[in-house]
Amino acid sequence: MTDTIRAWVEAHAPNTIRIVLILVLAWLVRRVLRSIIKRIETISDDGDPHTTSELEKRAQTISRILKQASSVLVWSITIMLVLGEFGVDLKPILAGAGILGLAVGFGAQTLVKDVITGFFILLENQIRVGDTITAAGCTGEVEAVNLRTTVLRDLDGTTHIIPNSSITVVANATRDWARALLDVGVAYKEDIDRCESVLREVGSSFEKDPAFARKLIGPFEYPGVVKLGEDAVILRVVVKTQPHDGPAVLRELRRRVKKAFGTAGIEIPFRHMKVVRDREGAA
Numbered sequence: 001m002t003d004t005i006r007a008w009v010e011a012h013a014p015n016t017i018r019i020v021l022i023l024v025l026a027w028l029v030r031r032v033l034r035s036i037i038k039r040i041e042t043i044s045d046d047g048d049p050h051t052t053s054e055l056e057k058r059a060q061t062i063s064r065i066l067k068q069a070s071s072v073l074v075w076s077i078t079i080m081l082v083l084g085e086f087g088v089d090l091k092p093i094l095a096g097a098g099i100l101g102l103a104v105g106f107g108a109q110t111l112v113k114d115v116i117t118g119f120f121i122l123l124e125n126q127i128r129v130g131d132t133i134t135a136a137g138c139t140g141e142v143e144a145v146n147l148r149t150t151v152l153r154d155l156d157g158t159t160h161i162i163p164n165s166s167i168t169v170v171a172n173a174t175r176d177w178a179r180a181l182l183d184v185g186v187a188y189k190e191d192i193d194r195c196e197s198v199l200r201e202v203g204s205s206f207e208k209d210p211a212f213a214r215k216l217i218g219p220f221e222y223p224g225v226v227k228l229g230e231d232a233v234i235l236r237v238v239v240k241t242q243p244h245d246g247p248a249v250l251r252e253l254r255r256r257v258k259k260a261f262g263t264a265g266i267e268i269p270f271r272h273m274k275v276v277r278d279r280e281g282a283a
Contacts, residue, residue: 019085026078033070037063061129061145065122068146110165111148117164118147126170132244134171136162177217178246180239182253185232187267192233196222198264199237202256206239212252215245232269 044059121127127135127150131142138160140152150167152160186195203220206212217240227234237257241249261268 019082022078022081022085026074030071030074033074034067037066037070040066061127062122064129064144065147110163113165114148114163117167118145118150121145121150121164121167122147127172130244131175132173134173135169136160136166138162173246174243176243178241178243180241180246180250180253182237182250182257183226183234184237184257184261185229185234185269186261187269188231188233190233190266192225192235194264195235195261195266196224198260198266199235199257202253202260203237203239206253206256212249215242215249217241231271 040063041056041059044056122145127133127142127145129142129145132140133142133152135150135152138152138154140154140158140160142150143153143159144151146164148164150162150164152162154160184199186192199222200220203222207216207219220237220239223236223238225233226236237253239249239253258268
């Protein structure tokens with residue numbers, strides 16, 4: 001029994017040592033690659049933990065893909081080398097992998113299209129993690145951009161996993177900057193010049209508010225009357241904002257305009273129903 005164990009050890013010890021070295025080397029290579037990829041995120045970090053810059057979002061998206069690709073590449077090569085140490089002939093495996101790749105290419109055209117589309121989405125920087133987009137009929141914040149799928153989470157918390165081949169048009173609401181646009185209706189009897197003056201006062205106070213001034217890019221704009229509706233004159237207020245601050249600015253703008261118009265006695269018309277009773281009291 002002892003002679004058998006000794007013979008097995010003498011026969012397989014060199015292979016075992018090489019296999020251990022291969023595994024250790026693979027682990028080290030993977031750690032080095034992950035450190036390099038992590039360095040990409042570190043270089044792009046602007047030092048502000050409360051905000052995510054455009055460069056940071058792009059770095060996070062690219063680093064996620066690189067981590068996945070590097071792990072698959074390193075461990076695929078490692079498995080092949082380990083099989084070679086066990087005496088497995090790799091030539092038939094490689095030849096079979098080539099034939100299988102052709103078969104998969106013909107039989108999984110949608111998958112290939114997903115990957116190719118995902119590659120160009122990343123290359124052209126169309127979508128980044130943290131963007132708010134509308135794609136394939138779904139609207140939400142981008143949680144992940146992979147080579148095959150894009151993951152969105154909408155306002156209800158629902159996660160949408162979209163194959164990249166289904167993305168033909170992307171509407172990105174947070175690319176570089178956003179816009180808060182408010183159309184407010186006033187009654188026809190109101191003085192339009194006075195209404196616009198109140199809107200300008202609201203915009204001026206908004207720009208001087210430290211809590212909201214940093215969310216704005218440039219001053220408010222007042223295009224004036226944009227529509228004569230059936231029961232109201234429509235005035236418009238618009239301002240550029242930081243990429244993710246458009247909705248917050250718009251909500252606060254609505255609140256301030258409503259309050260300012262109420263204080264100034266300016267009527268914001270609304271639809272209502274008038275009930276007319278006949279002489280007998282029936283409606």
